[in-house]
Amino acid sequence: MFETIQQSTDFLGKKGMKAILSVSRRTDIPAFYTEWFLNRLKAGYVCIRHPYTRKWRKVSLKPEDLGVIVFWSKNYSPLLKQIEKVEKRISNLFFHFTITGNAALELNVPSYTETVKDFIFISKRYSARHIIWRFDPICITDKLSFSYYEDKFIKCAEQLQGYTQTCYISFVNLYKKVFTNFKKYTGQKIVEVNLAEKREFVYKLANIAEKYNIRLYTCCNDCLLCKNVHKGSCINGYYLARLFQLPLEVKSAATRKECACAKSVDIGSYDTCIHGCLYCYANTNKEKAESFYKNFSPDWNSLEGIVNLKEIKEKSYVVHRATLL
Template structure:
Protein backbone atom coordinates (compact mmCIF):
# COMPACT_ATOMS: atom_id res chain seq x y z
CA UNK A 1 0.00 0.00 0.00
CA UNK A 2 1.28 3.46 -0.91
CA UNK A 3 0.04 6.39 1.16
CA UNK A 4 0.51 9.99 0.06
CA UNK A 5 0.49 12.82 2.55
CA UNK A 6 -0.09 16.20 0.97
CA UNK A 7 0.51 19.66 2.36
CA UNK A 8 0.60 23.20 1.00
CA UNK A 9 4.39 23.22 0.94
CA UNK A 10 4.76 20.26 -1.44
CA UNK A 11 4.54 20.57 -5.21
CA UNK A 12 4.91 17.65 -7.64
CA UNK A 13 7.24 18.72 -10.43
CA UNK A 14 8.05 15.67 -12.59
CA UNK A 15 5.98 12.50 -12.16
CA UNK A 16 7.63 9.46 -13.84
CA UNK A 17 7.23 5.70 -13.98
CA UNK A 18 10.35 3.59 -13.50
CA UNK A 19 9.61 -0.15 -13.61
CA UNK A 20 7.25 -0.90 -10.74
CA UNK A 21 8.13 2.21 -8.80
CA UNK A 22 6.30 5.52 -9.19
CA UNK A 23 8.80 8.35 -8.81
CA UNK A 24 7.96 11.90 -7.86
CA UNK A 25 10.38 14.76 -7.76
CA UNK A 26 9.22 16.91 -4.87
CA UNK A 27 9.96 20.60 -4.64
CA UNK A 28 9.57 22.08 -1.18
CA UNK A 29 7.88 25.47 -1.24
CA UNK A 30 7.42 27.21 2.08
CA UNK A 31 4.63 29.74 1.90
CA UNK A 32 5.41 32.91 3.77
CA UNK A 33 4.28 36.39 4.75
CA UNK A 34 6.25 39.13 2.97
CA UNK A 35 7.09 42.23 5.02
CA UNK A 36 7.64 45.32 2.86
CA UNK A 37 9.23 46.62 5.00
CA UNK A 38 10.42 47.45 8.51
CA UNK A 39 13.88 48.32 7.15
CA UNK A 40 12.90 50.97 4.62
CA UNK A 41 9.81 52.59 3.11
CA UNK A 42 9.19 50.53 -0.01
CA UNK A 43 5.81 52.10 -0.98
CA UNK A 44 7.20 55.64 -0.70
CA UNK A 45 10.54 55.17 -2.47
CA UNK A 46 10.79 51.74 -4.09
CA UNK A 47 7.39 51.00 -5.63
CA UNK A 48 8.86 50.71 -9.14
CA UNK A 49 11.43 48.21 -7.87
CA UNK A 50 8.80 46.25 -5.94
CA UNK A 51 6.42 45.97 -8.89
CA UNK A 52 9.27 44.76 -11.11
CA UNK A 53 9.97 41.99 -8.57
CA UNK A 54 6.27 41.10 -8.38
CA UNK A 55 6.12 40.68 -12.16
CA UNK A 56 9.34 38.65 -12.18
CA UNK A 57 8.01 36.50 -9.36
CA UNK A 58 11.08 36.68 -7.16
CA UNK A 59 13.32 38.93 -5.10
CA UNK A 60 16.80 38.52 -3.63
CA UNK A 61 17.46 39.46 -0.02
CA UNK A 62 20.64 39.47 2.01
CA UNK A 63 20.76 38.78 5.71
CA UNK A 64 21.86 42.12 7.26
CA UNK A 65 23.92 40.32 9.91
CA UNK A 66 25.80 37.61 8.01
CA UNK A 67 25.42 38.73 4.37
CA UNK A 68 23.99 35.41 3.17
CA UNK A 69 22.01 35.63 -0.07
CA UNK A 70 18.51 34.21 -0.34
CA UNK A 71 16.08 34.15 -3.25
CA UNK A 72 12.45 34.64 -2.20
CA UNK A 73 9.56 33.63 -4.44
CA UNK A 74 6.92 36.31 -4.97
CA UNK A 75 4.65 34.02 -6.97
CA UNK A 76 1.14 34.32 -5.60
CA UNK A 77 0.96 30.61 -4.79
CA UNK A 78 4.06 30.95 -2.57
CA UNK A 79 2.96 34.06 -0.63
CA UNK A 80 0.49 33.92 2.27
CA UNK A 81 0.15 37.72 2.48
CA UNK A 82 2.04 40.96 1.92
CA UNK A 83 2.29 43.38 4.85
CA UNK A 84 3.16 46.93 3.81
CA UNK A 85 4.67 49.52 6.18
CA UNK A 86 4.81 53.14 5.01
CA UNK A 87 4.51 56.83 5.74
CA UNK A 88 3.50 57.52 2.12
CA UNK A 89 1.47 55.05 0.08
CA UNK A 90 0.93 57.51 -2.76
CA UNK A 91 3.29 55.84 -5.30
CA UNK A 92 1.85 52.38 -4.54
CA UNK A 93 -1.87 53.22 -4.70
CA UNK A 94 -2.10 53.04 -8.55
CA UNK A 95 -0.89 49.41 -8.37
CA UNK A 96 -3.19 48.15 -5.62
CA UNK A 97 -5.79 46.76 -8.04
CA UNK A 98 -3.09 44.66 -9.68
CA UNK A 99 -1.65 43.55 -6.34
CA UNK A 100 -4.97 42.61 -4.74
CA UNK A 101 -5.62 40.20 -7.61
CA UNK A 102 -2.41 38.33 -6.65
CA UNK A 103 -2.03 38.64 -2.88
CA UNK A 104 -3.74 39.13 0.44
CA UNK A 105 -2.73 42.69 1.40
CA UNK A 106 -2.42 44.26 4.85
CA UNK A 107 -1.40 47.88 5.48
CA UNK A 108 0.41 49.61 8.35
CA UNK A 109 0.29 53.38 7.79
CA UNK A 110 2.37 55.63 10.05
CA UNK A 111 0.92 59.10 10.62
CA UNK A 112 2.37 61.04 13.55
CA UNK A 113 2.12 64.75 12.77
CA UNK A 114 5.90 65.03 13.23
CA UNK A 115 6.64 66.10 9.64
CA UNK A 116 9.05 69.03 9.60
CA UNK A 117 9.97 68.55 13.27
CA UNK A 118 11.43 65.06 13.76
CA UNK A 119 10.64 63.80 10.24
CA UNK A 120 12.57 65.83 7.68
CA UNK A 121 11.01 64.60 4.43
CA UNK A 122 7.69 62.94 5.35
CA UNK A 123 4.48 64.08 3.65
CA UNK A 124 2.08 66.32 5.57
CA UNK A 125 -0.50 64.66 7.79
CA UNK A 126 -3.47 65.81 5.70
CA UNK A 127 -2.07 64.17 2.55
CA UNK A 128 -1.37 60.99 4.51
CA UNK A 129 -4.95 61.01 5.82
CA UNK A 130 -6.26 61.36 2.26
CA UNK A 131 -4.26 58.33 1.16
CA UNK A 132 -5.32 56.38 4.24
CA UNK A 133 -9.00 56.97 3.51
CA UNK A 134 -8.54 55.99 -0.14
CA UNK A 135 -6.98 52.65 0.82
CA UNK A 136 -9.60 52.02 3.49
CA UNK A 137 -12.40 52.58 0.98
CA UNK A 138 -10.68 50.33 -1.56
CA UNK A 139 -10.33 47.48 0.97
CA UNK A 140 -11.94 47.95 4.40
CA UNK A 141 -11.20 49.61 7.77
CA UNK A 142 -9.90 46.22 8.94
CA UNK A 143 -7.21 46.03 6.26
CA UNK A 144 -5.42 49.24 7.20
CA UNK A 145 -3.94 50.01 10.62
CA UNK A 146 -2.84 53.41 11.89
CA UNK A 147 0.60 53.66 13.51
CA UNK A 148 1.07 56.67 15.77
CA UNK A 149 4.59 55.55 16.33
CA UNK A 150 6.99 56.29 17.84
CA UNK A 151 6.19 58.83 20.51
CA UNK A 152 9.27 60.94 21.27
CA UNK A 153 8.97 63.44 24.11
CA UNK A 154 11.16 66.44 23.35
CA UNK A 155 11.27 70.15 24.03
CA UNK A 156 9.33 70.64 20.75
CA UNK A 157 6.99 67.64 21.03
CA UNK A 158 5.65 67.49 24.55
CA UNK A 159 2.48 65.91 25.94
CA UNK A 160 0.12 68.67 24.75
CA UNK A 161 1.56 68.47 21.23
CA UNK A 162 0.84 64.74 21.09
CA UNK A 163 -2.61 65.00 22.63
CA UNK A 164 -3.62 67.65 20.10
CA UNK A 165 -2.20 65.74 17.12
CA UNK A 166 -3.56 62.39 18.23
CA UNK A 167 -7.07 63.74 18.78
CA UNK A 168 -7.08 65.45 15.38
CA UNK A 169 -5.86 62.32 13.60
CA UNK A 170 -8.22 59.98 15.45
CA UNK A 171 -11.15 62.21 14.53
CA UNK A 172 -10.15 62.30 10.85
CA UNK A 173 -9.59 58.53 10.71
CA UNK A 174 -12.82 57.63 12.50
CA UNK A 175 -14.62 54.92 10.55
CA UNK A 176 -11.59 54.22 8.33
CA UNK A 177 -9.59 52.05 10.75
CA UNK A 178 -10.16 50.06 13.90
CA UNK A 179 -6.66 49.92 15.34
CA UNK A 180 -3.86 52.27 16.30
CA UNK A 181 -0.38 51.02 17.26
CA UNK A 182 1.81 53.10 19.54
CA UNK A 183 5.21 52.85 21.18
CA UNK A 184 7.81 55.13 22.69
CA UNK A 185 11.05 55.47 20.74
CA UNK A 186 13.85 53.08 21.60
CA UNK A 187 16.98 55.15 22.01
CA UNK A 188 19.59 53.00 20.30
CA UNK A 189 23.10 54.45 20.06
CA UNK A 190 22.56 55.70 16.50
CA UNK A 191 19.26 57.32 17.56
CA UNK A 192 20.94 59.16 20.42
CA UNK A 193 23.57 60.34 17.94
CA UNK A 194 20.81 61.74 15.71
CA UNK A 195 19.22 63.60 18.61
CA UNK A 196 22.54 65.02 19.78
CA UNK A 197 22.95 66.44 16.28
CA UNK A 198 19.36 67.72 16.28
CA UNK A 199 19.94 69.59 19.54
CA UNK A 200 22.98 71.29 18.04
CA UNK A 201 21.14 72.14 14.82
CA UNK A 202 17.69 73.14 16.08
CA UNK A 203 17.90 73.26 19.88
CA UNK A 204 15.40 70.37 20.21
CA UNK A 205 16.31 68.18 23.18
CA UNK A 206 14.99 64.88 24.50
CA UNK A 207 12.95 64.88 27.70
CA UNK A 208 13.23 61.64 29.70
CA UNK A 209 10.06 59.92 30.94
CA UNK A 210 9.89 56.88 33.17
CA UNK A 211 7.73 53.87 32.35
CA UNK A 212 4.88 54.90 34.63
CA UNK A 213 4.61 58.30 32.95
CA UNK A 214 4.59 56.63 29.56
CA UNK A 215 1.92 54.12 30.61
CA UNK A 216 -0.34 56.83 32.00
CA UNK A 217 0.02 58.87 28.82
CA UNK A 218 -0.56 55.87 26.55
CA UNK A 219 -3.79 55.10 28.34
CA UNK A 220 -4.90 58.72 27.89
CA UNK A 221 -4.41 58.24 24.16
CA UNK A 222 -6.30 54.96 24.34
CA UNK A 223 -9.21 56.66 26.04
CA UNK A 224 -9.34 59.34 23.32
CA UNK A 225 -9.11 56.73 20.54
CA UNK A 226 -12.01 54.75 21.98
CA UNK A 227 -14.27 57.78 21.53
CA UNK A 228 -13.61 57.47 17.79
CA UNK A 229 -14.09 53.71 17.54
CA UNK A 230 -10.36 52.93 17.51
CA UNK A 231 -8.54 50.52 19.85
CA UNK A 232 -4.94 51.31 20.81
CA UNK A 233 -2.34 48.53 20.79
CA UNK A 234 1.22 48.61 22.07
CA UNK A 235 4.07 47.88 19.69
CA UNK A 236 6.71 46.09 21.79
CA UNK A 237 6.23 48.27 24.89
CA UNK A 238 4.34 45.73 27.00
CA UNK A 239 4.47 47.98 30.06
CA UNK A 240 1.98 50.28 28.28
CA UNK A 241 -0.79 47.67 28.39
CA UNK A 242 -3.66 48.82 30.62
CA UNK A 243 -7.35 49.64 30.62
CA UNK A 244 -7.15 51.39 27.24
CA UNK A 245 -4.12 49.74 25.63
CA UNK A 246 -3.88 46.13 24.41
CA UNK A 247 -0.86 44.00 23.56
CA UNK A 248 -0.22 44.40 19.83
CA UNK A 249 0.93 42.24 16.92
CA UNK A 250 1.82 44.40 13.92
CA UNK A 251 2.27 41.42 11.58
CA UNK A 252 -0.93 39.80 12.84
CA UNK A 253 -1.80 36.41 11.35
CA UNK A 254 -5.07 36.25 13.27
CA UNK A 255 -6.26 39.56 11.82
CA UNK A 256 -5.27 38.53 8.27
CA UNK A 257 -7.02 35.17 8.64
CA UNK A 258 -10.20 36.90 9.80
CA UNK A 259 -10.10 39.46 6.98
CA UNK A 260 -9.56 36.91 4.23
CA UNK A 261 -11.35 33.89 5.74
CA UNK A 262 -8.14 31.88 5.42
CA UNK A 263 -6.00 29.76 7.70
CA UNK A 264 -2.40 31.00 7.46
CA UNK A 265 -0.09 29.12 9.80
CA UNK A 266 2.87 31.09 11.12
CA UNK A 267 4.71 31.05 14.45
CA UNK A 268 5.33 34.06 16.63
CA UNK A 269 8.69 35.53 15.69
CA UNK A 270 9.62 38.60 17.77
CA UNK A 271 12.05 40.98 16.09
CA UNK A 272 12.98 42.64 19.42
CA UNK A 273 11.93 42.37 23.10
CA UNK A 274 8.16 42.70 23.52
CA UNK A 275 7.41 42.28 19.79
CA UNK A 276 4.23 40.28 19.13
CA UNK A 277 4.70 39.80 15.39
CA UNK A 278 4.27 36.54 13.53
CA UNK A 279 6.98 35.19 11.24
CA UNK A 280 7.54 37.09 8.00
CA UNK A 281 10.34 37.65 5.50
CA UNK A 282 11.47 41.26 5.23
CA UNK A 283 12.62 42.25 1.74
CA UNK A 284 13.91 45.72 2.66
CA UNK A 285 17.44 46.96 3.39
CA UNK A 286 18.78 49.16 6.16
CA UNK A 287 20.23 52.59 5.29
CA UNK A 288 18.01 53.11 2.24
CA UNK A 289 15.16 55.34 3.48
CA UNK A 290 15.46 59.10 2.70
CA UNK A 291 12.61 60.19 5.03
CA UNK A 292 15.18 61.54 7.49
CA UNK A 293 13.30 60.62 10.68
CA UNK A 294 15.50 61.47 13.65
CA UNK A 295 14.21 58.55 15.73
CA UNK A 296 14.76 55.91 13.01
CA UNK A 297 16.55 52.68 13.98
CA UNK A 298 16.84 51.52 10.33
CA UNK A 299 19.24 54.28 9.26
CA UNK A 300 22.61 54.71 10.89
CA UNK A 301 23.64 57.30 8.28
CA UNK A 302 21.04 59.46 6.51
CA UNK A 303 23.62 60.63 3.94
CA UNK A 304 24.37 57.01 3.04
CA UNK A 305 20.64 56.28 2.89
CA UNK A 306 20.10 59.07 0.37
CA UNK A 307 23.08 57.91 -1.70
CA UNK A 308 21.73 54.36 -1.74
CA UNK A 309 18.33 55.60 -2.86
CA UNK A 310 19.77 57.70 -5.69
CA UNK A 311 21.98 54.87 -6.95
CA UNK A 312 19.55 51.95 -6.70
CA UNK A 313 18.49 50.08 -9.84
CA UNK A 314 14.72 49.38 -9.98
CA UNK A 315 15.39 46.38 -12.22
CA UNK A 316 17.94 44.75 -9.92
CA UNK A 317 16.83 41.63 -8.04
CA UNK A 318 18.26 43.21 -4.88
CA UNK A 319 17.23 46.62 -3.53
CA UNK A 320 20.75 48.06 -3.61
CA UNK A 321 23.96 46.71 -5.16
CA UNK A 322 26.17 44.64 -2.89
CA UNK A 323 29.63 46.08 -2.35
Protein backbone atom coordinates in the same frame (compact mmCIF):
# COMPACT_ATOMS: atom_id res chain seq x y z
CA MET B 1 29.84 44.65 -10.37
CA PHE B 2 27.64 41.87 -9.03
CA GLU B 3 26.74 40.11 -5.79
CA THR B 4 27.62 36.42 -5.49
CA ILE B 5 25.41 34.36 -3.18
CA GLN B 6 24.98 30.84 -1.97
CA GLN B 7 22.07 29.08 -3.69
CA SER B 8 19.10 29.02 -1.32
CA THR B 9 15.79 29.43 -3.09
CA ASP B 10 13.14 29.59 -0.37
CA PHE B 11 9.46 29.19 -0.95
CA LEU B 12 8.14 31.19 1.93
CA GLY B 13 5.50 28.94 3.45
CA LYS B 14 5.51 25.30 4.39
CA LYS B 15 3.81 22.82 2.09
CA GLY B 16 0.14 23.70 1.91
CA MET B 17 0.69 26.92 3.86
CA LYS B 18 0.72 30.41 2.46
CA ALA B 19 3.42 32.86 3.46
CA ILE B 20 3.39 36.43 4.75
CA LEU B 21 5.58 38.97 2.97
CA SER B 22 6.61 42.09 4.88
CA VAL B 23 7.14 45.18 2.68
CA SER B 24 8.92 46.49 4.79
CA ARG B 25 9.90 47.21 8.38
CA ARG B 26 13.40 48.23 7.27
CA THR B 27 12.54 50.89 4.71
CA ASP B 28 9.56 52.56 3.06
CA ILE B 29 9.09 50.56 -0.13
CA PRO B 30 5.64 52.00 -1.02
CA ALA B 31 7.02 55.56 -0.80
CA PHE B 32 10.36 55.15 -2.58
CA TYR B 33 10.67 51.75 -4.24
CA THR B 34 7.29 50.97 -5.82
CA GLU B 35 8.77 50.49 -9.31
CA TRP B 36 11.40 48.13 -7.94
CA PHE B 37 8.75 46.13 -6.06
CA LEU B 38 6.54 45.82 -9.14
CA ASN B 39 9.56 44.61 -11.13
CA ARG B 40 10.26 41.95 -8.51
CA LEU B 41 6.63 40.78 -8.53
CA LYS B 42 6.79 40.49 -12.32
CA ALA B 43 10.07 38.56 -12.13
CA GLY B 44 8.61 36.24 -9.49
CA TYR B 45 11.48 36.44 -7.03
CA VAL B 46 13.58 38.78 -4.91
CA CYS B 47 16.99 38.38 -3.29
CA ILE B 48 17.31 39.36 0.34
CA ARG B 49 20.17 39.36 2.78
CA HIS B 50 19.79 38.59 6.45
CA PRO B 51 20.74 41.77 8.34
CA TYR B 52 22.83 39.90 10.92
CA THR B 53 24.16 36.69 9.37
CA ARG B 54 24.64 38.50 6.03
CA LYS B 55 23.59 35.35 4.19
CA TRP B 56 21.59 35.71 0.98
CA ARG B 57 18.34 34.01 0.02
CA LYS B 58 16.37 33.93 -3.18
CA VAL B 59 12.71 34.23 -2.24
CA SER B 60 9.82 33.27 -4.47
CA LEU B 61 7.23 35.96 -5.15
CA LYS B 62 5.06 33.75 -7.30
CA PRO B 63 1.33 34.10 -6.57
CA GLU B 64 1.05 30.44 -5.59
CA ASP B 65 3.64 30.93 -2.83
CA LEU B 66 2.34 34.18 -1.33
CA GLY B 67 -0.58 34.40 1.06
CA VAL B 68 -0.57 38.01 2.22
CA ILE B 69 1.51 41.11 1.64
CA VAL B 70 1.83 43.35 4.69
CA PHE B 71 2.82 46.87 3.69
CA TRP B 72 4.38 49.50 5.98
CA SER B 73 4.58 53.16 4.99
CA LYS B 74 4.30 56.83 5.86
CA ASN B 75 3.39 57.70 2.26
CA TYR B 76 1.35 55.29 0.13
CA SER B 77 0.72 57.70 -2.73
CA PRO B 78 3.29 56.20 -5.19
CA LEU B 79 2.04 52.66 -4.53
CA LEU B 80 -1.65 53.53 -4.74
CA LYS B 81 -1.17 54.97 -8.21
CA GLN B 82 -0.24 51.44 -9.34
CA ILE B 83 -2.07 49.31 -6.81
CA GLU B 84 -3.99 47.43 -9.51
CA LYS B 85 -0.70 46.00 -10.79
CA VAL B 86 -0.09 44.54 -7.34
CA GLU B 87 -3.64 43.22 -7.09
CA LYS B 88 -3.25 41.35 -10.38
CA ARG B 89 -0.45 39.34 -8.74
CA ILE B 90 -1.94 39.00 -5.27
CA SER B 91 -5.14 40.49 -3.90
CA ASN B 92 -4.58 39.83 -0.18
CA LEU B 93 -3.11 43.12 1.02
CA PHE B 94 -2.77 44.50 4.55
CA PHE B 95 -1.52 47.96 5.50
CA HIS B 96 0.33 49.63 8.35
CA PHE B 97 0.03 53.39 7.87
CA THR B 98 2.06 55.67 10.13
CA ILE B 99 0.45 59.09 10.52
CA THR B 100 1.63 61.34 13.35
CA GLY B 101 1.64 64.87 11.95
CA ASN B 102 5.07 65.24 13.51
CA ALA B 103 6.78 67.42 10.90
CA ALA B 104 9.39 68.46 13.46
CA LEU B 105 10.98 64.98 13.47
CA GLU B 106 9.75 63.48 10.18
CA LEU B 107 11.55 65.84 7.85
CA ASN B 108 10.49 64.55 4.42
CA VAL B 109 7.11 62.98 5.20
CA PRO B 110 4.07 64.56 3.51
CA SER B 111 1.62 66.52 5.64
CA TYR B 112 -0.82 64.40 7.61
CA THR B 113 -3.66 66.29 5.93
CA GLU B 114 -2.51 64.69 2.67
CA THR B 115 -1.67 61.21 3.94
CA VAL B 116 -5.05 60.94 5.69
CA LYS B 117 -6.66 61.07 2.23
CA ASP B 118 -4.66 57.99 1.17
CA PHE B 119 -5.56 56.26 4.43
CA ILE B 120 -9.25 56.79 3.71
CA PHE B 121 -8.79 55.60 0.12
CA ILE B 122 -7.24 52.32 1.34
CA SER B 123 -9.95 51.81 3.94
CA LYS B 124 -12.72 52.34 1.39
CA ARG B 125 -11.05 50.14 -1.24
CA TYR B 126 -10.57 47.22 1.17
CA SER B 127 -12.07 47.79 4.63
CA ALA B 128 -11.27 49.29 8.03
CA ARG B 129 -10.08 45.82 9.06
CA HIS B 130 -7.36 45.86 6.40
CA ILE B 131 -5.48 48.86 7.76
CA ILE B 132 -3.79 49.82 11.03
CA TRP B 133 -3.11 53.40 12.03
CA ARG B 134 0.31 53.74 13.65
CA PHE B 135 0.95 56.74 15.85
CA ASP B 136 4.52 55.97 16.70
CA PRO B 137 7.09 56.40 17.94
CA ILE B 138 6.35 58.97 20.61
CA CYS B 139 9.56 60.89 21.21
CA ILE B 140 9.46 63.54 23.91
CA THR B 141 11.98 66.36 23.56
CA ASP B 142 12.62 69.72 25.17
CA LYS B 143 10.42 71.21 22.43
CA LEU B 144 7.87 68.42 21.86
CA SER B 145 5.86 67.77 25.00
CA PHE B 146 3.18 65.24 25.82
CA SER B 147 0.64 67.96 25.03
CA TYR B 148 2.09 68.30 21.52
CA TYR B 149 1.53 64.60 20.85
CA GLU B 150 -1.93 64.63 22.41
CA ASP B 151 -2.98 67.45 20.10
CA LYS B 152 -1.63 65.61 17.04
CA PHE B 153 -3.32 62.37 18.11
CA ILE B 154 -6.71 64.06 18.45
CA LYS B 155 -6.43 65.76 15.06
CA CYS B 156 -5.56 62.46 13.36
CA ALA B 157 -8.21 60.45 15.21
CA GLU B 158 -10.91 62.94 14.25
CA GLN B 159 -10.17 62.38 10.56
CA LEU B 160 -9.63 58.62 10.76
CA GLN B 161 -12.77 57.80 12.73
CA GLY B 162 -14.69 55.08 10.95
CA TYR B 163 -11.81 54.22 8.65
CA THR B 164 -9.81 52.07 11.06
CA GLN B 165 -10.49 50.02 14.15
CA THR B 166 -7.00 50.00 15.64
CA CYS B 167 -4.13 52.30 16.50
CA TYR B 168 -0.63 51.13 17.44
CA ILE B 169 1.60 53.29 19.61
CA SER B 170 5.06 52.95 21.11
CA PHE B 171 7.77 55.10 22.62
CA VAL B 172 11.02 55.71 20.80
CA ASN B 173 13.87 53.22 21.28
CA LEU B 174 16.82 55.33 22.34
CA TYR B 175 19.61 53.72 20.36
CA LYS B 176 22.97 55.47 20.23
CA LYS B 177 22.37 56.45 16.60
CA VAL B 178 19.17 58.28 17.62
CA PHE B 179 21.06 60.53 20.04
CA THR B 180 23.77 61.06 17.41
CA ASN B 181 21.28 62.09 14.73
CA PHE B 182 19.39 64.40 17.06
CA LYS B 183 22.63 66.17 17.91
CA LYS B 184 23.65 66.34 14.24
CA TYR B 185 20.40 67.44 12.62
CA THR B 186 18.39 69.32 15.23
CA GLY B 187 18.72 71.64 18.19
CA GLN B 188 16.27 69.53 20.17
CA LYS B 189 17.24 67.38 23.12
CA ILE B 190 15.57 64.05 23.87
CA VAL B 191 13.82 63.89 27.24
CA GLU B 192 13.93 60.43 28.81
CA VAL B 193 10.56 60.02 30.51
CA ASN B 194 9.89 57.54 33.30
CA LEU B 195 7.43 54.66 33.23
CA ALA B 196 4.80 56.42 35.31
CA GLU B 197 4.73 59.33 32.87
CA LYS B 198 4.46 56.97 29.90
CA ARG B 199 1.58 55.05 31.47
CA GLU B 200 -0.34 58.19 32.36
CA PHE B 201 -0.04 59.50 28.81
CA VAL B 202 -0.91 56.20 27.10
CA TYR B 203 -4.00 55.75 29.27
CA LYS B 204 -5.08 59.26 28.25
CA LEU B 205 -4.61 58.37 24.56
CA ALA B 206 -6.61 55.17 25.04
CA ASN B 207 -9.54 57.11 26.46
CA ILE B 208 -9.37 59.56 23.57
CA ALA B 209 -9.19 56.73 21.04
CA GLU B 210 -12.31 55.09 22.50
CA LYS B 211 -14.29 58.25 21.75
CA TYR B 212 -13.51 57.67 18.08
CA ASN B 213 -14.23 53.91 18.22
CA ILE B 214 -10.54 53.05 17.94
CA ARG B 215 -8.80 50.48 20.13
CA LEU B 216 -5.29 51.30 21.28
CA TYR B 217 -2.47 48.74 21.09
CA THR B 218 1.16 48.96 22.13
CA CYS B 219 4.04 47.58 20.10
CA CYS B 220 6.76 45.96 22.23
CA ASN B 221 5.80 48.05 25.27
CA ASP B 222 4.17 45.48 27.56
CA CYS B 223 4.76 47.68 30.60
CA LEU B 224 1.98 49.94 29.31
CA LEU B 225 -0.75 47.29 29.07
CA CYS B 226 -4.00 47.78 30.97
CA LYS B 227 -7.74 47.28 30.51
CA ASN B 228 -8.03 49.55 27.48
CA VAL B 229 -4.43 49.34 26.21
CA HIS B 230 -3.89 46.04 24.44
CA LYS B 231 -0.85 44.02 23.40
CA GLY B 232 -0.15 44.48 19.72
CA SER B 233 0.89 41.95 17.11
CA CYS B 234 1.87 43.92 14.01
CA ILE B 235 1.88 40.78 11.86
CA ASN B 236 -0.83 38.69 13.46
CA GLY B 237 -0.92 35.42 11.55
CA TYR B 238 -4.18 34.23 13.06
CA TYR B 239 -5.92 37.53 12.33
CA LEU B 240 -4.68 37.58 8.75
CA ALA B 241 -5.65 33.94 8.21
CA ARG B 242 -9.21 34.71 9.31
CA LEU B 243 -9.38 37.98 7.39
CA PHE B 244 -8.34 36.42 4.09
CA GLN B 245 -9.61 32.89 4.75
CA LEU B 246 -6.19 31.39 4.04
CA PRO B 247 -3.94 28.72 5.56
CA LEU B 248 -1.05 30.96 6.62
CA GLU B 249 2.28 30.36 8.31
CA VAL B 250 1.40 31.58 11.82
CA LYS B 251 4.45 30.42 13.77
CA SER B 252 5.68 33.04 16.22
CA ALA B 253 8.87 34.79 15.17
CA ALA B 254 9.60 37.77 17.43
CA THR B 255 11.87 40.40 15.90
CA ARG B 256 12.74 41.92 19.30
CA LYS B 257 11.82 41.76 22.98
CA GLU B 258 8.06 41.59 23.64
CA CYS B 259 7.29 41.26 19.92
CA ALA B 260 4.23 39.09 19.18
CA CYS B 261 4.52 38.90 15.40
CA ALA B 262 4.08 35.79 13.30
CA LYS B 263 6.72 34.52 10.93
CA SER B 264 7.17 36.62 7.81
CA VAL B 265 9.85 37.46 5.28
CA ASP B 266 10.92 41.08 5.09
CA ILE B 267 12.34 42.15 1.74
CA GLY B 268 13.64 45.58 2.76
CA SER B 269 17.14 46.78 3.56
CA TYR B 270 18.54 49.21 6.13
CA ASP B 271 19.99 52.63 5.26
CA THR B 272 17.68 53.08 2.26
CA CYS B 273 14.78 55.24 3.51
CA ILE B 274 14.95 58.97 2.77
CA HIS B 275 12.06 60.21 4.92
CA GLY B 276 14.73 61.67 7.22
CA CYS B 277 12.97 60.75 10.47
CA LEU B 278 15.33 61.70 13.29
CA TYR B 279 14.22 58.85 15.56
CA CYS B 280 14.76 56.16 12.90
CA TYR B 281 16.47 52.92 13.94
CA ALA B 282 16.79 51.67 10.34
CA ASN B 283 19.17 54.38 9.09
CA THR B 284 22.65 55.18 10.30
CA ASN B 285 22.29 58.74 9.03
CA LYS B 286 20.50 60.73 6.34
CA GLU B 287 23.50 61.07 4.03
CA LYS B 288 24.02 57.34 3.70
CA ALA B 289 20.37 56.75 2.76
CA GLU B 290 20.33 59.67 0.33
CA SER B 291 23.50 58.44 -1.37
CA PHE B 292 21.97 54.99 -1.78
CA TYR B 293 18.76 56.37 -3.24
CA LYS B 294 20.63 58.58 -5.70
CA ASN B 295 22.44 55.58 -7.19
CA PHE B 296 19.64 53.01 -6.86
CA SER B 297 18.19 51.20 -9.87
CA PRO B 298 14.66 49.69 -9.95
CA ASP B 299 16.10 46.92 -12.14
CA TRP B 300 18.13 45.43 -9.28
CA ASN B 301 16.95 42.03 -8.03
CA SER B 302 17.64 43.04 -4.43
CA LEU B 303 17.53 46.31 -2.51
CA GLU B 304 21.31 46.19 -2.16
CA GLY B 305 22.42 45.65 -5.75
CA ILE B 306 22.37 42.99 -8.45
CA VAL B 307 22.76 39.44 -7.21
CA ASN B 308 24.37 37.18 -9.82
CA LEU B 309 22.51 33.88 -9.56
CA LYS B 310 24.75 32.14 -12.12
CA GLU B 311 28.05 32.69 -10.36
CA ILE B 312 27.29 30.63 -7.30
CA LYS B 313 29.92 28.71 -5.40
CA GLU B 314 28.96 26.21 -2.75
CA LYS B 315 29.53 27.61 0.73
CA SER B 316 30.66 30.86 -0.82
CA TYR B 317 29.55 34.04 0.89
CA VAL B 318 31.95 36.34 -0.95
CA VAL B 319 30.10 39.53 -1.78
CA HIS B 320 31.02 41.96 -4.51
CA ARG B 321 28.79 44.92 -3.76
CA ALA B 322 27.18 46.92 -6.51
CA THR B 323 28.86 50.29 -6.91
CA LEU B 324 26.69 52.81 -5.07
CA LEU B 325 29.05 55.78 -4.75
